[in-house]
Amino acid sequence: MKPHEPADAPLLQARGLAFSRNEEPVFGPLDFELRPGEALLVLGGNGAGKTTLLRVLAGLLDASGGEVRLQGRPVDRDHLARGSAYLGHLPGHKGELGTLENLQFAQALNGGEPADLVQALAEVGLAGYEDTPARRLSAGQNKRLGLARLRLQSAPLWLLDEPYANLDLDGIALVNRLIQAQVARGGAVLLTTHGAYAAPPVPVRTLALGPSRRPA
Numbered sequence: 555m556k557p558h559e560p561a562d563a564p565l566l567q568a569r570g571l572a573f574s575r576n577e578e579p580v581f582g583p584l585d586f587e588l589r590p591g592e593a594l595l596v597l598g599g600n601g602a603g604k605t606t607l608l609r610v611l612a613g614l615l616d617a618s619g620g621e622v623r624l625q626g627r628p629v630d631r632d633h634l635a636r637g638s639a640y641l642g643h644l645p646g647h648k649g650e651l652g653t654l655e656n657l658q659f660a661q662a663l664n665g666g667e668p669a670d671l672v673q674a675l676a677e678v679g680l681a682g683y684e685d686t687p688a689r690r691l692s693a694g695q696n697k698r699l700g701l702a703r704l705r706l707q708s709a710p711l712w713l714l715d716e717p718y719a720n721l722d723l724d725g726i727a728l729v730n731r732l733i734q735a736q737v738a739r740g741g742a743v744l745l746t747t748h749g750a751y752a753a754p755p756v757p758v759r760t761l762a763l764g765p766s767r768r769p770a
């Protein structure tokens with residue numbers, strides 16, 4: 555082990571991570587880690603706490619207990635929000651803005667590398683929808699716009715909540731290609747499923763939430 559090489563450290567480490575609401579445990583305590591080039595599939599039935607876990611890891615909710623480290627360093631919510639790219643159930647697009655304007659807005663917020671945003675839309679199957687307001691998109695098209703936004707972010711850690719939901723077969727293949735590329739470039743992906751969708755075609759470890767609340 556070469557301690558000066560950050561790639562040797564897990565990208566994400568959770569120790570004793572727990573979340574309670576009104577003193578009722580929602581998940582945890584959980585111990586898991588995710589290394590560069592890995593995918594972790596969070597499994598659990600409806601209400602098991604998958605979305606809550608991702609929102610904690612994305613810095614959107616405060617954990618009730620435990621610690622999260624990014625690249626070996628303990629982090630607070632701000633660091634988590636900056637160090638990860640989150641694709642949630644609610645895509646958070648600006649409904650009145652066209653799909654292209656939404657990407658321009660996201661690009662300005664993220665401060666990412668210049669990118670061909672028309673091409674980014676085409677790559678997620680939204681060619682011809684550049685001027686369509688996001689509120690007029692179908693659920694699957696909304697998810698595709700979220701995937702285009704995800705691709706523009708350079709965060710090494712992707713947090714994907716039910717990424718296959720609402721997508722047709724071509725969309726599912728698109729998600730799988732994006733996950734494969736993220737893992738191949740040394741990023742890491744944590745994704746949830748309640749079991750109705752296939753896992754991505756990369757080696758995945760699993761973390762089961764539910765009554766046992768233990769990593770698999």
Ligand SMILES: Nc1ncnc2c1ncn2[C@@H]1O[C@H](COP(=O)(O)OP(=O)(O)OP(=O)(O)O)[C@@H](O)[C@H]1O
Pocket residue numbers: 575580598599600601602603604605606607748
């Ligand atoms: N805003 C909220 N206020 C109160 N309780 C909530 C809230 N959001 C979620 N919960 C509760 O927290 C628990 C975990 O919810 P969560 O959404 O994390 O589950 P999930 O595993 O993602 O479920 P699903 O597969 O149905 O999306 C559930 O019991 C849910 O009722």
